[in-house]
Amino acid sequence: MRKMNLKHIVSAAALAGMVTAGAVQADELHVLNWKGYGTDEAWATAAFEAKTGHKVIxxxxxxxxxxxxxxxxxxxxYDVVMINAAFTxxxxxxxxxxxxxxGKISNAAGLAPEMARSELLNAEGAAYGVPWVWGVTSVAVNDKAFDAPPSSVEVMWDAAHKGKVVLRDDALEAVQFAALASGQNINDIKDLDKVRDKLASLMPQIRTFWSSENDWNQMVAAGQIDVGTYWSGSASRAKTSFNLPVTFVIPKEGAIGWLDGLSIPAGAKNAEGAHAFIDFMIAPDFYVEWDQxxxxxxxxxxxxVAGLDETAFNRAVLGDPAVAARIQFQKPxxxxxxxxxxxLWQELKASSQ
Structure with a gap:
């Protein structure tokens, strides 16, 4: 047998490594999403990888x-991307x-028909997004600051909470929230001056403008805020994962609804894995465990949703037709x-400093 010198051994090892790397790369599934938003739960990705052999990155x-x-x-x-339906x-x-x-997504049979057929996710007879989860942007309160949850968004303007109110630093969300507060349709704002005046009157109340879920939770934990705009899913995580005294409210004026879908980017290298991942993410087993x-x-x-406990917020409250009727879903x-x-938003923030 011919002996291999060190150079040959190194070259052979390098070649083997290249082949192995190529094989692994073919089975990788690249996902683009918000951090900490369901798809990157370690227990879930581990289960998906064990089931399919696709490594999630x-x-x-x-x-x-x-x-x-x-x-x-x-x-x-990327092979999968999470997109707010208003941007699809x-x-x-x-x-x-x-x-x-x-047809490759078996769990699609359980999707709410109005969401599966939504014009926000479909075009020219083709589906470009699979509805995944939905929720609302509304008011959340620090339970320690209230004897009972408020019923109106006007709590944000209550002088009793001056300096302990927060608003997300997002122009669209702020304007749509003020549209709700001024009795307007968030998707058809007729009086922008009224929105401007409503936001301007809120500025003296504001402690800060938040940008991340972690910011909001830390301020509540420190007792720095009484009330602020928040996302329903984030409020749920605040209570479930961090045991924070947070209650989410759907006020009489209504709330901003949003729908998030899962899509496959053009040129995706692992479309097969993408379909399998989307199927996994909309499955009842994953969702119930994620929520719990x-x-x-x-x-x-x-x-x-039917797999949740009857008292669960996402089933008992957001599943209530009377509550659903007060939600205005965002459109493009x-x-x-x-x-x-x-x-408008930049001018208001500048004038409040």
Whole structure:
């Protein structure tokens, strides 16, 4: 037998490593999402990997605009992306995502029909997004500051809570919240001056503008805030995962509803794994465990919601038709309106400093 010198051994090892790396890379599944938002739960990804053999690798964004930029500048990098449905149409128009073969997603049979057929997720007879979870942006309170939960958004303007009110640093969300507070349709704001005046009168109440779930939770834990805008799923996690004294409220004026879908980017290298991952993520088994262990928004899968305890917030409260009737779901916003909202928001923040 011919002996191999050290150079040959190293070369052979390197070649073997390259082959192995190539095999692993073919089975990788790259997911783009908010950090800590369901798809990256360690117990869930471990179960998915064991079931399918696809290794899940995450990348994250901090805003919808950053998500779109990552899809534009990194074609072929991602296999699954979580998109707020109000932005799915833009992703379709820019050819950033591809049609999904819903026939490969068995758990799609349990999806709420109105969400599965939503014009926000479908175009020209093709599905570009599978509805995953939905929730609301509304008011959450520090239980220690209230004898009973408030019934109106006007609690944000109550002088008793001055300096202990927070608002998310997001122009669209702030404007839509003020539209609700001024009795307007968030998707058809007729009187922007009224919105401006409502927000301007709120500024003296504000302690700070929050940007992350962690910011909000830390301030509540420190007793620094009484009330503020928050997301339903985040409020649920605050109680479930961190045992914080937080109650989420759907006031009489209503709340801002949002729908998040899972899509497959154009040029995805692992479309097969993407379909399997989406199927796993909308499954009742995953959802019930996610909500019970961590706290989650409401599943778009009716069978998953039915699997929750009857007293669970996502079933008992958000599943109440009377509550649902007060929720206004976000629709796409034109670039022109976004620019107006951003300008208004920046002016208000500057004047409050």
């Amino acid at each position: 995450h990348d994250y964004f901090n805003s919808e605009q950053e998500m779109l930029t990552k899809l534009r500048t990194n074609p072929g990098t 149409g833009q992703a379709i128009d820019e050819a950033l995502i591809q049609p999904i073969d819903v 262990k961590v706290g989650a928004p409401v599943s778009a899968n009716l069978e998953a 916003v034109s670039d022109e309106d976004r620019e107006k909202y951003l300008k």
